[in-house]
Amino acid sequence: MKVSITVNGAPREAEVAPNTLLVELLRGSFGLTGTHVGCDTSQCGACTVRLDGKAVKSCTVLAAQAEGCEVTTIEGLGAPGALHPLQAAFQETHALQCGFCTPGMIMGALDLIESGERLDEASVRAGLDGNYCRCTGYHNIVRAVLLAAGANA
Amino acid sequence: MNAMIGQPVRRREDVRFITGRGRYTDDISLAGQGYAAFARSPYARARIVSIDTTGAKTTPGVVGVFTGADLTAAGIGALPCGWLVKSTDGSDMKVAPRPPLAATQVNFVGEPYAIVVGETLAAARAGVDALEADFEELEASANLASAMEGVQIHDGIERNLSFHWALGDAAAVDAAFARAKHLTTLTFANNRLIPNAIEPRACVAAYDAASDEITLYTTSQNPHLERLILAAFVGLAPEHKLRVVSPDVGGGFGSKIFVYPEETAAAWAARALNRPVKWTAERSESFLSDAHGRDHLTTAELALDDAGTFLGLRVRTRANLGAYLSTFGSSVPTYLYGTLLAGQYCTPAIHVEVDGVYTNTAPVDAYRGAGRPEATYVIERIVETAARELGVDPAELRRRNFIQPDQFPYETPVALVYDTGDYQQSLERAQKLADVAGFPARRAAAAAKGLRRGLGYSCYIEACGLAPSQLAISLGAGVGLYESGEIRVNPTGSVTVFTGSHSHGQGHETTFAQVVAGKFGIPIEQVEVVHGDTGRVEFGLGTYGSRSLAVGGSALVKSADKIIEKGRRISGHLMETAPDQVDFEDGVYKARGTNRRMTFGEVALAAYVPANFPEGLEPGLSEKTFYDPKNFTYPAGAHIAEVEVDPETGVVKVVAFTAVDDFGTVINPMIVEGQVHGGVAQGIGQALLELGAYDESGQLVTGSFMDYAMPRADDLPSFSVDTTVTPCTHNPLGAKGCGEAGAIGAPAAVMNAVTDALGVKDVAMPASPERVWRALRGA
Ligand code: FES
Numbered sequence: 001m002k003v004s005i006t007v008n009g010a011p012r013e014a015e016v017a018p019n020t021l022l023v024e025l026l027r028g029s030f031g032l033t034g035t036h037v038g039c040d041t042s043q044c045g046a047c048t049v050r051l052d053g054k055a056v057k058s059c060t061v062l063a064a065q066a067e068g069c070e071v072t073t074i075e076g077l078g079a080p081g082a083l084h085p086l087q088a089a090f091q092e093t094h095a096l097q098c099g100f101c102t103p104g105m106i107m108g109a110l111d112l113i114e115s116g117e118r119l120d121e122a123s124v125r126a127g128l129d130g131n132y133c134r135c136t137g138y139h140n141i142v143r144a145v146l147l148a149a150g151a152n153a
Numbered sequence: 154m155n156a157m158i159g160q161p162v163r164r165r166e167d168v169r170f171i172t173g174r175g176r177y178t179d180d181i182s183l184a185g186q187g188y189a190a191f192a193r194s195p196y197a198r199a200r201i202v203s204i205d206t207t208g209a210k211t212t213p214g215v216v217g218v219f220t221g222a223d224l225t226a227a228g229i230g231a232l233p234c235g236w237l238v239k240s241t242d243g244s245d246m247k248v249a250p251r252p253p254l255a256a257t258q259v260n261f262v263g264e265p266y267a268i269v270v271g272e273t274l275a276a277a278r279a280g281v282d283a284l285e286a287d288f289e290e291l292e293a294s295a296n297l298a299s300a301m302e303g304v305q306i307h308d309g310i311e312r313n314l315s316f317h318w319a320l321g322d323a324a325a326v327d328a329a330f331a332r333a334k335h336l337t338t339l340t341f342a343n344n345r346l347i348p349n350a351i352e353p354r355a356c357v358a359a360y361d362a363a364s365d366e367i368t369l370y371t372t373s374q375n376p377h378l379e380r381l382i383l384a385a386f387v388g389l390a391p392e393h394k395l396r397v398v399s400p401d402v403g404g405g406f407g408s409k410i411f412v413y414p415e416e417t418a419a420a421w422a423a424r425a426l427n428r429p430v431k432w433t434a435e436r437s438e439s440f441l442s443d444a445h446g447r448d449h450l451t452t453a454e455l456a457l458d459d460a461g462t463f464l465g466l467r468v469r470t471r472a473n474l475g476a477y478l479s480t481f482g483s484s485v486p487t488y489l490y491g492t493l494l495a496g497q498y499c500t501p502a503i504h505v506e507v508d509g510v511y512t513n514t515a516p517v518d519a520y521r522g523a524g525r526p527e528a529t530y531v532i533e534r535i536v537e538t539a540a541r542e543l544g545v546d547p548a549e550l551r552r553r554n555f556i557q558p559d560q561f562p563y564e565t566p567v568a569l570v571y572d573t574g575d576y577q578q579s580l581e582r583a584q585k586l587a588d589v590a591g592f593p594a595r596r597a598a599a600a601a602k603g604l605r606r607g608l609g610y611s612c613y614i615e616a617c618g619l620a621p622s623q624l625a626i627s628l629g630a631g632v633g634l635y636e637s638g639e640i641r642v643n644p645t646g647s648v649t650v651f652t653g654s655h656s657h658g659q660g661h662e663t664t665f666a667q668v669v670a671g672k673f674g675i676p677i678e679q680v681e682v683v684h685g686d687t688g689r690v691e692f693g694l695g696t697y698g699s700r701s702l703a704v705g706g707s708a709l710v711k712s713a714d715k716i717i718e719k720g721r722r723i724s725g726h727l728m729e730t731a732p733d734q735v736d737f738e739d740g741v742y743k744a745r746g747t748n749r750r751m752t753f754g755e756v757a758l759a760a761y762v763p764a765n766f767p768e769g770l771e772p773g774l775s776e777k778t779f780y781d782p783k784n785f786t787y788p789a790g791a792h793i794a795e796v797e798v799d800p801e802t803g804v805v806k807v808v809a810f811t812a813v814d815d816f817g818t819v820i821n822p823m824i825v826e827g828q829v830h831g832g833v834a835q836g837i838g839q840a841l842l843e844l845g846a847y848d849e850s851g852q853l854v855t856g857s858f859m860d861y862a863m864p865r866a867d868d869l870p871s872f873s874v875d876t877t878v879t880p881c882t883h884n885p886l887g888a889k890g891c892g893e894a895g896a897i898g899a900p901a902a903v904m905n906a907v908t909d910a911l912g913v914k915d916v917a918m919p920a921s922p923e924r925v926w927r928a929l930r931g932a
């Protein structure tokens with residue numbers, strides 16, 4: 001079947017099987033390998049992207065379900081030299097080590113920052129509950145999100 | 154002077170990671186690649202009666218099906234264990250050969266016995282489903298506690314015992330115990346852990362028929378070692394016809410040191426099929442087939458005199474090796490464990506005995522800390538327990554027994570010589586930072602809310618910077634443990650650095666560039682760090698054991714010194730000054746007593762445009778070093794955990810964690826802090842959450858993130874981290890290594906805090922709500 005999706009602002013089309021996952025489409029046909037796969041039980045969050053402005057785990061969404069939607073991946077957020085404030089905050093606070101969880105972590109944390117709620121350490125920790133990081137112990141990720149939230153406020 | 158040392162330079166590698174431009178193994182796709190899937194044993198132990206591949210081979214889209222018999226017929230050998238350990242009777246450890254694909258018997262659930270390659274992953278998986286394997290299920294020995302009395306797993310290996318190893322002076326310990334006024338005894342398990350780097354293991358292998366060369370992209374912490382083992386022992390291809398590339402690797406923690414069946418079979422299949430083959434583990438495969446960590450059963454006894462002075466320590470450990478000896482599986486519960494049992498203390502007599510035992514479970518090997526967390530857990534739990542039994546403040550008891558700064562170099566009774574340290578200083582700093590003085594008030598405030606608050610210490614030491622080849626080889630290591638570092642100064646003055654270390658999160662592209670840029674007095678932007686490719690880097694032993702900076706970084710310092718020296722000769726010649734009259738400072742060569750000077754860049758260009766070089770001065774500016782340290786490094790520190798326990802639910806919350814570590818000279822404090830955070834998180838995970846569990850029949854009970862709990866953001870507090878510095882005395886950087894400290898120190902600190910809060914002698918790790926709840930009710 002054919003799907004038409006707006007990916008990072010550009011219309012894209014692809015032929016997919018009914019059971020193709022959104023993450024498979026993004027990483028495969030679309031070549032957007034910034035979105036990662038870290039598990040097979042929807043628990044790590046490495047695959048998090050934005051679907052119509054909301055964070056979703058792209059391993060739990062069928063490509064077909066994204067028909068007509070807008071998808072933003074890490075590649076669409078900011079580029080070297082023109083980083084999104086959250087990306088910049090991740091570098092500034094050393095919120096990543098191996099970088100594998102990072103795209104999902106950033107895409108997930110965007111929801112928190114844009115929620116408009118006043119964030120503190122506890123609410124950020126609770127809000128990041130769906131994303132595993134095995135490297136950083138989350139300490140600096142929490143700092144990054146708070147820094148970016150402050151910058152946005 | 155190196156102006157870049159000690160600077161929290163922001164990481165240069167981050168830009169690609171935060172913009173989705175990282176290049177991990179699964180991101181690599183080669184034209185025409187097939188996809189591999191593995192058939193894995195559903196049994197903990199079974200004889201393979203037959204494997205009928207007909208159905209798999211005729212499955213649409215399947216392009217290749219290979220079993221263990223195919224690999225054996227092609228001359229592919231067993232995956233070796235690289236460290237020979239001897240038993241107390243002088244005999245070699247007993248090794249059960251581990252074929253990449255099981256051919257006659259499977260010995261753990263998840264052990265691969267066939268590889269299927271398909272045009273698509275779905276085709277490969279359908280092919281696996283269509284394989285007809287006939288197994289005769291056999292009784293298994295999956296339980297460490299009973300494995301020595303259980304059914305024999307491997308032919309010729311009685312009691313499932315690979316080795317009975319010992320270290321130290323048993324008679325001296327007996328004598329110490331005879332004099333003792335107080336004896337503290339503890340028996341506990343060091344829980345089995347599953348490393349779970351967030352990037353699963355993966356590989357893409359390609360064969361080039363024209364050059365007869367295999368290129369293997371794989372998630373390895375040590376690509377050169379992988380190539381060496383696959384060439385020399387497994388017989389996959391000659392070393393010069395095999396290129397191993399580890400691109401960006403998403404965390405390792407030890408689990409990606411080892412040579413695994415999957416990349417071996419995939420690389421072999423790529424040549425057999427003459428097309429690229431790609432494999433990426435699903436997380437459930439990672440749980441089953443990555444090497445696990447820890448898994449000890451230990452009884453420890455500490456003998457003390459009236460004044461609380463340690464007289465002797467006796468340790469008996471049964472260590473789980475899993476079904477086969479993994480790449481370094483034998484060294485972890487022996488040389489990386491027993492040698493650390495002196496800790497930070499002047500215990501005059503120590504004796505340790507270790508039984509290395511096979512079980513029908515996944516192989517057990519190095520996981521962050523590798524042996525040293527287990528040793529620290531033994532010492533720091535028993536010291537804290539002794540203090541409580543004697544009614545002495547646990548910090549005070551430690552202080553009384555610390556090795557004092559004027560005692561270095563200090564030779565322990567378990568074969569190490571510590572070069573330097575100041576344990577008292579770290580402990581005091583940690584106590585201040587953790588506000589130990591205010592703890593009674595915090596405890597009272599918690600009690601008023603119906604919560605139990607506890608505080609626990611852990612004063613750990615580790616032997617890192619693995620390390621001196623002579624020592625390691627004399628103890629059974631099959632390879633040296635030096636590191637290579639090459640620096641090429643390009644004609645335009647930019648610098649390319651080739652290191653045998655491998656970064657999978659540690660930030661070498663920044664730290665190593667800081668070291669080199671600082672040496673040459675050039676901007677860091679002019680330095681490129683290359684690693685992880687046997688086709689580009691001459692040789693290397695990789696990254697594990699907190700060795701990269703201390704060993705790999707030191708190799709680069711030596712190479713940089715050689716380049717500076719050569720630059721002195723070149724500039725001396727051009728400035729008509731004797732080389733020993735040329736000073737190099739801040740990137741400029743200066744002829745002493747004159748105003749003649751040349752910048753580093755000018756000298757680089759001159760090196761490649763040798764208009765009138767004299768006899769004996771070669772053109773070019775490129776140097777390399779194989780640096781082999783004289784000793785291990787000995788990072789040490791004091792960790793303090795504070796926990797709150799809800800007695801109604803048994804839930805333990807770590808409310809504060811303080812780490813003061815002595816890593817010697819720190820190049821980039823920001824990166825070092827990050828390493829501590831990550832290690833502490835894994836240590837807290839071990840203490841409170843993580844348990845790799847098999848049932849009696851050998852089925853993995855914790856085979857997914859739903860059953861195996863890893864710390865999430867809201868399971869952890871923010872950490873308070875600081876360092877003290879006693880520079881390592883025997884490497885040119887003075888660096889000791891920082892990667893494992895958190896995972897080594899944290900578990901004992903947390904469990905000391907938990908037992909303090911509960912007022913009990915011991916609780917098993919992980920201190921789950923159920924265990925804590927039961928402990929509170931004496932059940
Ligand atoms: S890949 Fe783990 S949640 Fe999607």
Ligand code: FES
Nearest residue numbers: 097101133134135
């Ligand atoms: S940075 Fe490695 S998993 Fe988060």
